[in-house]
Amino acid sequence: MKKYDLIVMGGGAGGLTVAAGAASLGGKVALIEKNDQLGGDCLHYGCVPSKTLIEAANRVHEARSLKNLGLQTSGAVDMKAVMGLVRESISHIQKHDDADRFRKLGVDVYFGQGSFHSPHEVRVKDEMIYGKKIVVATGSRPSVPEVEGLEECGFLTNESIFGLRELPQRLAVIGGGPVGLELAQAMSRLGSETTVIDRSPALFGKEDKEVSQSISQILEKELTILTEASVEKVEMRGGKKTLFVNREGVLSEFPVDEILVAAGRVPNTGSLGLEKAGVQTDERGYIIVNNRLESNVPHIYAIGDVNGAFPFTHVAGMEGKLVVQNALLGLRRKVSYDNVPWVIYTSPEVFHLGMTEEEARDQAKVIRVFRVPLSNVDRFVTDHRTDGFVKVITDKKGIILGAHAVGGHAGDFMQEITAAKQFNKKIGALSNVVHPYPSHSAAVGQTADLYWRETLFEGRVQKMLEKYVKWKS
């Protein structure tokens, strides 16, 4: 039996980070991937294809609005061409995740489903391998709600939508989380008449309330959004997939050409044989880990979507780096999600870092909220894209507790606040950072300026300043 310092189960964002990091440090590493290519969900069915689809859809949307500038555009979108772009993005990035690259780093790559035989032994196909330490990074898959007739009528998920060859004229999206909304808006901009059905009372439930209200209102201009709605059953009627949607006890029919299920995720743990290793999961199947990312069996770690903490690619990567240090170097580093931002790539984008205003009010005695609407920021005015705002929440001394934005490019221009928070800089420090004029990032500078305006020009400090200036002149 081959023996390894580290076995990594799952060749996605998290697993690849661990395999590359551990091999670079000289560890003997095995990487097991169930599919026939490395890269995981993000590359094949998630971030990469969805962002290409979003970009294509935004370009189509822009082109259609050129009539404001006197140009007419016409014609339907060629879905085959759009999906060609999607495939190009995947194959370009796939090169970084090529199995040979990992083999050159010294990693033994096994293709096949891995499952535990004992706490240190993993079976892949007919081979058994031994790992001193084992990292589970097997990700998650779409959760499909039990709805009468859904299976029979057929539906898409993020695993099949990027294989579409034709644009559905009418599309229903079950689930209005990040997956559902990003894809719903993209499909709508490409030309599908799109309805989003979500059972919760409001969309963007994890966002700051003001953010969720603002972005929901913006999206409602492009999409039909039904909240507190549930799909009771689906039937084929006159060649259409007809959804029966219950809203406050009233049943309405929605005939569509396609259904996208985006109703959350379930972890890929069912076929791992975790019971043979004694690894515990929660009631939803996620592997329970401590803050060093160890499961209840200390030499077995779980990172990425499979531990259910923060299902994002950048978090899987961050956790992967930490696990390399803990598993291979014997450190006892603890994971912290305090400075982890996320971005929802709707148009406009939504940026989230740290506490929402509501969370901050619950936890801190005194908070300060600094808010700048994008209509006050010259670059957004010149772009004619003034929808949205920046909001920074601090404690009374200006220590950043949370930062949020709705706006074009928010995922990029807000990132300097992540850096400030990570390096323990107060909001006021960002006021001293010079922002080029006219840039989108000036929105951050202007929000930080509010801190000094309030601090210097309100109350006791202002009176002292006035006295000082009188005395000097």
Ligand SMILES: Cc1cc2nc3c(=O)[nH]c(=O)nc-3n(C[C@H](O)[C@H](O)[C@H](O)COP(=O)(O)OP(=O)(O)OC[C@H]3O[C@@H](n4cnc5c(N)ncnc54)[C@H](O)[C@@H]3O)c2cc1C
């Ligand atoms: C449509 C969509 C868009 C998204 N967009 C973003 C985004 O813009 N930004 C962002 O940060 N996140 C995004 N995400 C989330 C992101 O894709 C995941 O958080 C990320 O892929 C998690 O990485 P992972 O390594 O945990 O799992 P994965 O990347 O899914 O990798 C897990 C791997 O394990 C393999 N595997 C499973 N079982 C076994 C087994 N028994 N043996 C061996 N291998 C196995 C799988 O085949 C897979 O390759 C998106 C997700 C979706 C669905």
Ligand SMILES: NC(=O)c1ccc[n+]([C@@H]2O[C@H](COP(=O)([O-])OP(=O)(O)OC[C@H]3O[C@@H](n4cnc5c(N)ncnc54)[C@H](O)[C@@H]3O)[C@@H](O)[C@H]2O)c1
């Ligand atoms: N830009 C990004 O970083 C990005 C993009 C996409 C996904 N992701 C990650 O993937 C994760 C999963 O996203 P998701 O959107 O699949 O899941 P989610 O859990 O965030 O949202 C699922 C939505 O579906 C609704 N829902 C569930 N069952 C339903 C039903 N039977 N009928 C109607 N509505 C139902 C829920 O109320 C919820 O609003 C996210 O938490 C995020 O971390 C990130």
